[in-house]
Amino acid sequence: MTIRTILTAALLAVPQLASAQEGFEELRDQCIACHGETGQSETEETPSLGGLDDYYALISLVGFREGRRPSDIMADITADMSNNDLRAAAAWIQGLPDPEPPEAPGDPAIMERGAALARDHHCVQCHGAELRGGHQMPSIRNQREDYLLKALRDYKAERRLGDRAAMVEVVQELGEAELADLAHYVAHLPAE
Ligand code: HEC
Ligand code: HEC
Known part of the structure; x- marks a missing residue:
């Protein structure tokens, strides 16, 4: 287990406060603007979030906030997010449906x-x-x-x-x- 895995496990283990999801609701509109309402992204070089596990989502979000995973955009977004906000975001992501394949089949x-x-x-x-x-x-x-x-x-x-x-x-x-x-x-x- 790496330190990151342990820290993430600790973060996930803390029970969510009811207010955490409420605080995140305002931010969620921003997430949706880039990542899509149903977790299917229509934005260039921006991932669909549907299908991602909450654990992986949380590792990624903490990584962006702590500067371990590079992305200027996501560093800005997560800079002022509390641990509760990140947990609420990960829970939202976990509930999104898997992305659909593109309409045109592959070559x-x-x-x-x-x-x-x-x-x-x-x-x-x-x-x-x-x-x-x-x-x-x-x-x-x-x-x-x-x-x-x-x-x-x-x-x-x-x-x-x-x-x-x-x-x-x-x-x-x-x-x-x-x-x-x-x-x-x-x-x-x-x-x-
Ligand atoms: C301005 C556009 C924008 C906004 C707003 C935004 N994101 Fe992102 N997000 C990105 C981009 C671009 C990446 C890809 C970063 C990279 O290249 O690694 C990303 C990556 C991610 C990832 C990693 C996904 C993966 O497959 O590894 C997660 C999780 C994520 N964003 C969650 C969120 C959440 C939650 C919010 C709202 C609080 C949010 N994002 C708001 C653009 C945005
Ligand atoms: C030894 C295990 C392992 C193998 C084999 C592996 N992956 Fe991964 N992959 C991972 C892990 C762990 C991550 C998450 C790493 C991180 O946090 O950035 C990942 C992340 C990714 C991502 C980034 C996803 C995202 O949402 O940002 C892509 C794309 C990917 N892998 C594609 C592939 C492809 C294609 C192959 C086969 C050629 C492959 N992987 C083989 C372990 C593996």
Whole structure:
């Protein structure tokens, strides 16, 4: 267990005050403006939040606020949020439905290459059989393609390290074209 995991567990363990959700309600309109009301983002390079586990959401939010995960936008948003606000935000995220696949199906040749890369690089071993994550693992299925590619590039450039740097290791063997194939594939997986 890393210190971050322990701190996050401690944060989640504190019972939520009824007022925490109330305080967060005003902020929620801002979150929705960028991330979408139903957790499906229509904003460039901005992740859909639907499908993310509250634990992963909280790790991310604390990371933004403490400057461990880089994002000027999210650092500003979380700067004045209390621990209760962050917990309320994570609880809201947990209740959002999974994002829908894009209307247009994926390019068949890229989907084939992406599936092979995902198999060879064991994405399902950590992100789960359907890539829906859970606990500290983010759901990536039907996440926005542009955001997936940005996230993979951030790990590759070691701008974003993540807990235990697992992803930095995963992407080291992958080139730019392979990252793009993976992002297209994961974004376009069909609904089951
Ligand atoms: C001005 C637009 C904007 C607003 C407002 C905003 N976000 Fe974000 N959010 C972003 C962007 C852009 C990222 C991606 C950061 C990155 O590249 O890592 C992000 C990332 C996140 C993530 C990480 C998701 C993941 O898949 O790792 C969470 C959780 C999140 N935001 C929650 C919130 C919450 C809760 C609020 C409201 C309190 C909020 N955001 C408000 C733009 C915004
Ligand atoms: C050894 C475990 C492991 C493997 C294998 C793995 N991942 Fe991850 N992945 C993680 C962890 C842990 C995180 C969260 C890291 C963080 O907090 O930034 C993550 C985060 C991500 C993110 C960022 C999601 C977001 O919402 O910001 C993407 C995209 C991603 N992984 C894609 C992949 C793909 C594609 C593969 C296969 C090529 C893969 N991962 C294989 C553990 C893994």
